[in-house]
Amino acid sequence: MAQQGPTAAQVWSDPAFATAWLGGDPDGARDLLALPRTIAAQLVAEEKPEPELVVDIASGAGKFLSVLLTAFPKARGVWTDVSETMLGQAREDLADFGDRVTFQVGDMQALRAAGLPEGVDVVLSSRASHHLDRAQLHAFYQEAAGLLAPDGWLVNLDHIGPEDVWDRRYRSVRKKHWAPRKPAPKHHHNYPLTSVEDHLDGYRAAGLTEVDVAWKAFYTCLFAGRRPQG
Ligand SMILES: C[S@@+](CC[C@H](N)C(=O)[O-])C[C@H]1O[C@@H](n2cnc3c(N)ncnc32)[C@H](O)[C@@H]1O
Structure with missing residues (x-):
């Protein structure tokens, strides 16, 4: 595992931390990420109306995987994450999908070794x-892209580090209008977070095409790109 990985991975393997984070993660109408998850499924459906296999890396309780498996009833899903606590929660939350989902504990920084x-x-x-x-991000994208079938999609919904002036604006607006009822427990981040450009560069360096930011609000972006045919 790379140098900064253990801190991040270890905290999620602490059951008290993972349980506290799950308890504060907004659900229902307060879950602002419901929209980009749905948009991701709709974009995939445009090009691939019946995907057979969906893998969700660092899946947590499986929220993103659940949206795709609901959108594509014939698809099978692979859940993977480093945390045993998340595994327990995902087994409960994804139970309705039955044997369509398989579970594989593994490290996102060593995907080949994770047996995906x-x-x-x-x-x-x-x-x-x-x-x-x-x-590390570029190495992750390289390995993740290596799992794709030709024409397969790599979709990542994640937080980025903006320029300082935008960081100030986002922070202020979020605090005033979008503060979560229960803030997530504090955990380690490598500031400054990687930028939009770091992600787009990583996609392209991994050989992916048709790369774009399909949705963005404040710090969070939906990155999408495809492995070219052949
Ligand atoms: C903020 S949660 C997000 C969970 C889920 N993807 C979601 O959006 O609801 C971060 C997840 O990343 C997982 N994680 C952190 N470091 C990891 C690593 N090195 N390998 C695999 N999973 C990791 C954690 O266990 C946790 O489930």
Whole structure:
């Protein structure tokens, strides 16, 4: 595991921390990320109306995977994450999908060793890669892209570090109008977070095309790109 990885991965492996984070994660109407998750499924559906295999990396309780499996009833899903606490929660939250989901504990910084399948139609991740620095992020994208089938999608919904002037504006507006009822427990981040450009560069360096920011609000972006055919 790379140098900054253990701090991030270890905190999520602490059951008290993971449980506190899950308890504060907004649900229902207060979940601002419901929209980009749905947009991700709709964009995939435009090009791939019946994806067979979806892998969600650092899946947590499986919120993103759940949206894709609901949108694509014939798809199978692979949940993967480093945290046993998240595994327990995901088994409960994804139970309705039955044997369509398989669970694989593994490290997002060592995807090859995690024993994930290849030929994947959609590789997802959300709210996890911001723990990585630029070099680690690019290595992650390289490995994630390697799991894709030709024409497969890599979709990442994650937080970025904006320029200072935008950081101030976002922080102020969020505090005034969008403060969560229960803030997430504090955990380690490598500031400054990687930028939009770091992500787009990483996608392209991994050989992905049609790369774009499909949705953005404040610090959070929906990145999407495809592995070219052949
Ligand atoms: C903020 S939660 C997001 C969970 C889920 N993707 C979502 O958006 O609801 C971050 C997740 O990343 C996982 N994680 C952190 N470091 C990891 C690593 N090195 N390998 C795999 N998972 C990791 C944590 O266990 C946690 O489930």
